[in-house]
Amino acid sequence: MDMGEYVKVAVDAMGGDNAPVEIVKGAVEAIKESDKVKVYLTGREDVLKKELAQYTYNQEQMEIVPASEVIETAEPPVMAIRKKKDSSLVKALNLVKDGTCDAYVSAGSTGATLVGGQVIVGRIKGVERPPLAPLIPTATGCSLLIDCGANVDARPSHLVQFAKMGSVYMENIVGVKNPRVGIVNIGAEEEKGNALVKETFPLLKNCPDINFIGSVEARDIPAGAADVIVCEAFVGNVVLKTYEGVGLTLMKKMKEGLMSSFRSKIGALLVKPALKETLKAFDLEQYGGAPLLGLKGLVVKTHGSSKANEIKNSILQCIAFSEQKINEKIKEKIMTDEVVSGQEN
Amino acid sequence: MDMGEYVKVAVDAMGGDNAPVEIVKGAVEAIKESDKVKVYLTGREDVLKKELAQYTYNQEQMEIVPASEVIETAEPPVMAIRKKKDSSLVKALNLVKDGTCDAYVSAGSTGATLVGGQVIVGRIKGVERPPLAPLIPTATGCSLLIDCGANVDARPSHLVQFAKMGSVYMENIVGVKNPRVGIVNIGAEEEKGNALVKETFPLLKNCPDINFIGSVEARDIPAGAADVIVCEAFVGNVVLKTYEGVGLTLMKKMKEGLMSSFRSKIGALLVKPALKETLKAFDLEQYGGAPLLGLKGLVVKTHGSSKANEIKNSILQCIAFSEQKINEKIKEKIMTDEVVSGQEN
Numbered sequence: 001m002d003m004g005e006y007v008k009v010a011v012d013a014m015g016g017d018n019a020p021v022e023i024v025k026g027a028v029e030a031i032k033e034s035d036k037v038k039v040y041l042t043g044r045e046d047v048l049k050k051e052l053a054q055y056t057y058n059q060e061q062m063e064i065v066p067a068s069e070v071i072e073t074a075e076p077p078v079m080a081i082r083k084k085k086d087s088s089l090v091k092a093l094n095l096v097k098d099g100t101c102d103a104y105v106s107a108g109s110t111g112a113t114l115v116g117g118q119v120i121v122g123r124i125k126g127v128e129r130p131p132l133a134p135l136i137p138t139a140t141g142c143s144l145l146i147d148c149g150a151n152v153d154a155r156p157s158h159l160v161q162f163a164k165m166g167s168v169y170m171e172n173i174v175g176v177k178n179p180r181v182g183i184v185n186i187g188a189e190e191e192k193g194n195a196l197v198k199e200t201f202p203l204l205k206n207c208p209d210i211n212f213i214g215s216v217e218a219r220d221i222p223a224g225a226a227d228v229i230v231c232e233a234f235v236g237n238v239v240l241k242t243y244e245g246v247g248l249t250l251m252k253k254m255k256e257g258l259m260s261s262f263r264s265k266i267g268a269l270l271v272k273p274a275l276k277e278t279l280k281a282f283d284l285e286q287y288g289g290a291p292l293l294g295l296k297g298l299v300v301k302t303h304g305s306s307k308a309n310e311i312k313n314s315i316l317q318c319i320a321f322s323e324q325k326i327n328e329k330i331k332e333k334i335m336t337d338e339v340v341s342g343q344e345n
Numbered sequence: 346m347d348m349g350e351y352v353k354v355a356v357d358a359m360g361g362d363n364a365p366v367e368i369v370k371g372a373v374e375a376i377k378e379s380d381k382v383k384v385y386l387t388g389r390e391d392v393l394k395k396e397l398a399q400y401t402y403n404q405e406q407m408e409i410v411p412a413s414e415v416i417e418t419a420e421p422p423v424m425a426i427r428k429k430k431d432s433s434l435v436k437a438l439n440l441v442k443d444g445t446c447d448a449y450v451s452a453g454s455t456g457a458t459l460v461g462g463q464v465i466v467g468r469i470k471g472v473e474r475p476p477l478a479p480l481i482p483t484a485t486g487c488s489l490l491i492d493c494g495a496n497v498d499a500r501p502s503h504l505v506q507f508a509k510m511g512s513v514y515m516e517n518i519v520g521v522k523n524p525r526v527g528i529v530n531i532g533a534e535e536e537k538g539n540a541l542v543k544e545t546f547p548l549l550k551n552c553p554d555i556n557f558i559g560s561v562e563a564r565d566i567p568a569g570a571a572d573v574i575v576c577e578a579f580v581g582n583v584v585l586k587t588y589e590g591v592g593l594t595l596m597k598k599m600k601e602g603l604m605s606s607f608r609s610k611i612g613a614l615l616v617k618p619a620l621k622e623t624l625k626a627f628d629l630e631q632y633g634g635a636p637l638l639g640l641k642g643l644v645v646k647t648h649g650s651s652k653a654n655e656i657k658n659s660i661l662q663c664i665a666f667s668e669q670k671i672n673e674k675i676k677e678k679i680m681t682d683e684v685v686s687g688q689e690n
Binding site for chain 2: 138139150152153184186193194195197217218219220221222223233234235237238239240241242243244245246247248249250252253254256257258260261263264266267268269270271272273274275277278279281282
């Protein structure tokens with residue numbers, strides 16, 4: 001295969017709780033699973049060479065890009081991006097900026113990825129604010145929760161762009177035809193909501209190129225009430241984190257319950273395989289990382305606790321993103337818009 | 346027992362999905378369980394008489410207050426309160442206003458209860474905004490989520506009052522000594538958050554009469570990270586509803602999993618009693634209704650889907666509220682405050 005045909009993914013090999021071991025392992029698994037992808041691992045050369053030495057894989061699909069520094073999770077993002085030019089995270093972002101790579105994957109600092117994505121990779125022309133948009137599991141499949149990023153207090157025009165970018169993603173990556181777009185609200189009626197929602201609602205309603213279905217109550221999100229769940233980042237973060245927290249606590253409680261008597265322990269052995277299968281379908285980590293949409297390349301943030309499997313999925317997800325030309329489609333949708341509003345004015 | 350000693354509770358017998366059957370049943374169960382409470386049922390006299398005829402109970406503890414109208418859940422609250430003066434909901438609120446009753450319980454329209462509570466019963470002097478504050482289950486017990494009401498876009502001073510009122514409630518009703526107060530945020534660091542949280546954080550930090558522990562991420566709420574969870578109503582609603590939604594969907598998925606094979610079905614029979622016991626501890630409805638704090642009487646809103654047990658618990662909860670003189674304590678805490686800030690200015 002000609003190298004030019006690879007989807008090239010820069011992977012921050014030093015970012016995350018389980019770096020570099022699980023990151024390198026995930027990268028190797030990704031190139032073993034697909035011959036369409038090439039991984040550029042950024043990080044300390046000696047460390048990464050040693051890790052890679054454990055595996056056999058197609059050498060042509062893997063490259064190390066040396067980086068001597070590491071950005072820690074607790075560091076103030078803006079400062080970290082500015083000072084640590086030779087960090088694995090900044091190096092990986094620069095590979096996308098200079099066109100060497102199509103995409104970026106990191107389990108490192110969320111803040112640094114969000115800031116660096118905007119500052120180094122840069123926004124697509126017309127995009128006002130790039131949203132972080134994880135897929136979350138629902139009773140019927142999955143939904144895109146957009147925005148869960150760090151830029152809170154959004155304006156209505158941002159939310160409209162989120163709805164459009166989210167629709168492109170769900171239609172082309174997840175394969176949902178004419179995805180239903182809902183806005184997170186505290187009631188189903190149009191007159192309900194806070195100032196932001198009330199102002200955004202009519203804009204979404206009058207948006208011709210999305211399938212807006214109105215308000216979605218948080219209670220109905222897990223049931224799969226909409227495919228694209230639009231909200232301001234603070235609210236999105238609260239939904240996502242409550243999702244995770246309730247799931248974790250319920251699982252813990254259930255395990256305690258199952259271990260509470262001899263009778264239930266026997267039963268637990270019998271139900272375990274079936275339960276495991278069901279609960280896997282409700283695992284937030286199954287979908288790989290969350291894309292930061294609207295940037296000139298693909299920037300993917302995975303959980304800080306990512307293991308090899310999530311890293312692999314995140315890398316493989318970049319192939320579909322590239323093949324489906326998501327960014328070209330987002331650009332088109334945002335541009336059309338500008339032309340339309342230009343004519344209106 | 347002398348009638349003057351009763352805690353008197355006005356119960357909207359026509360409000361909620363299961364009215365009047367379950368409401369009346371819950372009221373009867375409450376007076377059977379406690380001889381400290383007297384219930385005033387508001388609603389259509391003929392209907393309520395017929396319902397009550399099924400039970401034997403101490404007649405002295407039950408009274409019917411005729412009301413010919415019913416406020417429906419979908420009605421615009423302000424209009425409903427104004428027009429339907431002879432509704433069971435308005436009649437019940439008026440019983441608190443005129444001093445006949447100490448407390449009000451309704452499973453009817455949330456909006457009408459919130460509006461009516463403020464307009465008819467009225468706020469305690471100094472209280473800027475009355476928050477709706479449900480108890481939510483956690484891994485270690487329960488937390489008070491304050492505010493989940495309908496008044497969104499709160500100001501920092503509102504949130505400070507929520508923290509105080511919530512502390513009084515948790516200390517005196519739930520019995521948590523020196524309750525830990527946290528503010529819902531998207532990160533643990535002080536500099537994180539939206540404009541409202543950033544402005545409120547230092548005010549809470551400098552508040553001498555609460556035990557402020559800083560930011561709480563939504564992910565940590567189910568684990569029991571704080572006793573009083575302070576947030577603006579839109580955010581509180583999103584936390585509460587996501588809590589409910591994830592719980593419901595996970596339970597449904599689990600049941601499907603347990604019924605998926607012969608082996609798991611046998612196991613399910615064995616684990617059922619233990620699981621039921623565990624999950625009961627994580628049931629949002631176990632705590633009865635949510636109080637609307639800061640009003641001149643106690644106003645309690647229960648789930649629209651409330652059955653007799655939740656109504657009973659909500660009525661019994663009014664006894665502790667009255668005995669512990671919560672409103673006097675709230676008044677004191679808010680007043681002291683005014684004096685202090687008065688001296689400062």
